[in-house]
Amino acid sequence: MTTTVLDPKLLGFWARCVREAQHLSQEALAANASVNIRTIQRFEAGQPINVMSRRAVAKALGYKNPDTFEDPQFITGVLSFFDGLKDLQQKGLDDQHPDHVRIDAQPLVTGDAAAHFAGVVNAVSFTIDPALTDETKQVAASFCDYVQDLMDVDDFPVSSRLGFAKDLDGVLQELRGLGANVYSATRDRKFRGADWGDKPSWEMTVGYLAIVPADRELTQLYIPRRMKLA
Template identity: 75%
Template sequence: MAANASVNIRTVQRFEAGQPINVISRRALAKALGYDNPDTFDDPKFAQSVLEVFDGLKTMQQKDLDDQHPDHVRIKARAVVSGQEAAKFADEINAISFTIDEGLADEAKAPGASFCDYVQDLMDVDDVPISSRLGFAKDLGGILQDLTQQGASVYAATRDRKFRGAHWGDQPALEMTVGYLVVVPADRENC
């Protein structure tokens, strides 16, 4: 669509996401899509119906992806924007999985790894005074700030799991909260 409308891909992405684009781009997209009226997208009712079509397409694409990978479980991730949030995340989890996105700039990979290591170390610490925890949160906040300056974002998610051995008999299942920490380029919207 971007090539047919002579606009860049980011313009199409903003349009699909319902973000504002300039009138010239809206008219070019209307023409590329075959509409006679170049101001079609300025009609609020029409614009809403187009956005609903895009939402429907995204839902179908997501369902296709889920069908291709039935063993994958989708969990909601949240942006980690402060050291306090990172420290709280470390307190909530019993096990952790880290991902440093390959698309991340090289200069952001080292602080990304340091952030992940720090969260894991903090996760393993017990009986620490509040003053020390505040210091840990401040350190994590500094690393987060460095990551932001390097064009990276950090997302976290948790999932409660119960593990049970085949030969455990009447023993209760082992309950754990598994944490997922992802460092990605800041312009990436989905993790």
């Protein structure tokens, strides 16, 4: 049997929302639960408190069952609420980008992975976040240039590949040291000209690189729904 446990930070955030919906201050909730205000502060911050305090806080928030926070039904309800909220936020973002589609992105953390990326894509689009410092942008631009140059290299020997990967790894480490992370994504596309007639479509893999501040975690990228090749 699998037991689902609510993430302490998520539970703390939920408790704070319930408290504020009842127009209770942390001091008032602490008084109602007969606990120290620091207990409420720790709980809402996702830090551990003892079982008796958890039960007291649950009752002070209006839950009849003092073990509500461990109740599977309660946990499922909270998770469903936040999943629904996330879906609404995602829909709002989708509505803001009607001419774009979302594709899965993953962190690019090693030079070998960067070299592999350059080897499998036929075209690439780069995004360097404007919030980065000028120094970081310059390093990011050099990384993008290196990847693009590597895309033009055909049939290079294994020893050269190892050297390219080592160089790229060094740039990635420098970017992390400057507070930036690199994310990559690929999308298979088909292109054809208006006058191609019966000629088959041109199939290619388009790559996307996004370099953003380290405090931004990306799981997907918005890319144009349509694209034209120059």
